[in-house]
Amino acid sequence: MTARRVSMADVAERAGVSGQTVSRVVNASPRVDPETRARVEAAMTELGYRPHRAARALRTGRTQTIGLVVSTLASVGNSRMLQAVADAAATRGYALTVVTLGADGVPTPPPLAAGASSGASGRVGPVAAAFERLAEQGVDGAIVLNEATARVRGADVGAAGLRLVVVDSPRDDRFGVVETDHAGGARLAVKHLLSLGHATVHHLAGPEGSFAAAERERGWREALSATGAPVPPVVRGDWTSASGFAAASVLLESGATxxxxxxxxxxxxxxxxxAESGRAVPEDVSVVGFDDVADAADYRPPLTTVRQDFDALGSRAVAALVDGIEAGAPAAFETVPTRLVVRESTAPAR
Known part of the structure; x- marks a missing residue:
C-alpha cells in the first residue's frame, strides 16, 4: 500500500495553525512571525512534508527549478562546481537541470523526438539552443559554468527570457557574474616561489579561450613583472595530467626550477x-598547482596549491540567481577569494 502524501492540513494540525499560515510559510511570505514560522517548519520536518512543486508553480508562476549549462563535466573543476551548485540549490528548495554543450558545442541531451516541439534549436547557435531547451523545461533561470561562458558572451542570451548568472566571466550587464580571484591566487603562488629564492617562475597555462586560464596567466605575469623577474615563455596544456606530463619536458629542458x-x-x-627525468620535487624543481582538489594532499610529494573555494562559488552563484528570481535583485558581480596552501612540493632554490 502506497503511503499517503503529507498535506498542508496535516502540517497545520501538527503546528496548531491555519492552512493559510502553512501556505505562507511554504511560499516564503514575510507575513509570518518568526516564532510561528519556526513552529511550522518544525512540523514539516517531523512529518516529512514536501511542497508539491507543480501546485506551487501554478500559484507562483515559478517551477523552483534552475538550469546549469556547462561545456563538460570531465574536468575536476566542473564536477566540483556541479556538486556545489546542486547542494546550494537544494538548500534553497530548487531542483537542478543540467545541459552539457560538449566539445562540439552541441547541447545534450539530444534533440527531442520527431513530432515533439523543438523550439528554434535547429535554427540557432548551440548556446541559444541550450537556453531554449531549458526554457521549454520551465526553469526559472540558469547558471553557466567556466568554459561555456565564452560561448554565452557571444550569444543572444535574452532570446529565451532566462535570468542568468555566469561563473567566471568579465563583467556584463546582461547577467550576474560570480568569479574566483584567479589572478590574485596566481600572484600568491608566484610570490611564494620567488620568496624561496627562485630566479623566476615558469608557467604551465590552461587552454586558450578559458577565462580562468587567462586570469591565472595574467596574475603570473603581473607578479613576475612587479619584482623585475624574467617572464619565461608560456607552455600550455588542456587541464589534464597527461598534458602536464607532455609539457613538462619543455619546462625541464629550459632549466626551470x-x-x-x-x-x-x-x-x-x-x-x-x-621524477622520470631523474630529478626530485622539491629538491630540484618546486611545483605549485591551483584548485586544491581533494587528492592534492596525497600527491607525492603533497602539493602546494592555491585553494579555490568551490562551495562558496556555487553557493554565491545560486544565491545571486535565486535572489534575482524571487526578489528581482539586480545582476551582481562578486569575487570569491583564494588562498595559498603550502605543502611539501616547494622548497628553497639550490
Missing part, C-alpha cells in the same frame, strides 16, 4: 615528469 601549473591535474603530470 619553479613551475606554477594552472591546475592541480596538470601539476600532477609535472610531478611524474620530474
Amino acid at each position: 619553479a613551475v606554477f601549473a594552472a591546475n592541480d591535474q596538470m601539476a600532477l603530470g609535472v610531478l611524474r615528469a620530474v
Whole structure:
C-alpha cells in the first residue's frame, strides 16, 4: 500500500495553525512571525512534508527549478562546481537541470523526438539552443559554468527570457557574474616561489579561450613583472595530467626550477615528469598547482596549491540567481577569494 502524501492540513494540525499560515510559510511570505514560522517548519520536518512543486508553480508562476549549462563535466573543476551548485540549490528548495554543450558545442541531451516541439534549436547557435531547451523545461533561470561562458558572451542570451548568472566571466550587464580571484591566487603562488629564492617562475597555462586560464596567466605575469623577474615563455596544456606530463619536458629542458601549473591535474603530470627525468620535487624543481582538489594532499610529494573555494562559488552563484528570481535583485558581480596552501612540493632554490 502506497503511503499517503503529507498535506498542508496535516502540517497545520501538527503546528496548531491555519492552512493559510502553512501556505505562507511554504511560499516564503514575510507575513509570518518568526516564532510561528519556526513552529511550522518544525512540523514539516517531523512529518516529512514536501511542497508539491507543480501546485506551487501554478500559484507562483515559478517551477523552483534552475538550469546549469556547462561545456563538460570531465574536468575536476566542473564536477566540483556541479556538486556545489546542486547542494546550494537544494538548500534553497530548487531542483537542478543540467545541459552539457560538449566539445562540439552541441547541447545534450539530444534533440527531442520527431513530432515533439523543438523550439528554434535547429535554427540557432548551440548556446541559444541550450537556453531554449531549458526554457521549454520551465526553469526559472540558469547558471553557466567556466568554459561555456565564452560561448554565452557571444550569444543572444535574452532570446529565451532566462535570468542568468555566469561563473567566471568579465563583467556584463546582461547577467550576474560570480568569479574566483584567479589572478590574485596566481600572484600568491608566484610570490611564494620567488620568496624561496627562485630566479623566476615558469608557467604551465590552461587552454586558450578559458577565462580562468587567462586570469591565472595574467596574475603570473603581473607578479613576475612587479619584482623585475624574467617572464619565461608560456607552455600550455588542456587541464589534464597527461598534458602536464607532455609539457613538462619543455619546462625541464629550459632549466626551470619553479613551475606554477594552472591546475592541480596538470601539476600532477609535472610531478611524474620530474621524477622520470631523474630529478626530485622539491629538491630540484618546486611545483605549485591551483584548485586544491581533494587528492592534492596525497600527491607525492603533497602539493602546494592555491585553494579555490568551490562551495562558496556555487553557493554565491545560486544565491545571486535565486535572489534575482524571487526578489528581482539586480545582476551582481562578486569575487570569491583564494588562498595559498603550502605543502611539501616547494622548497628553497639550490
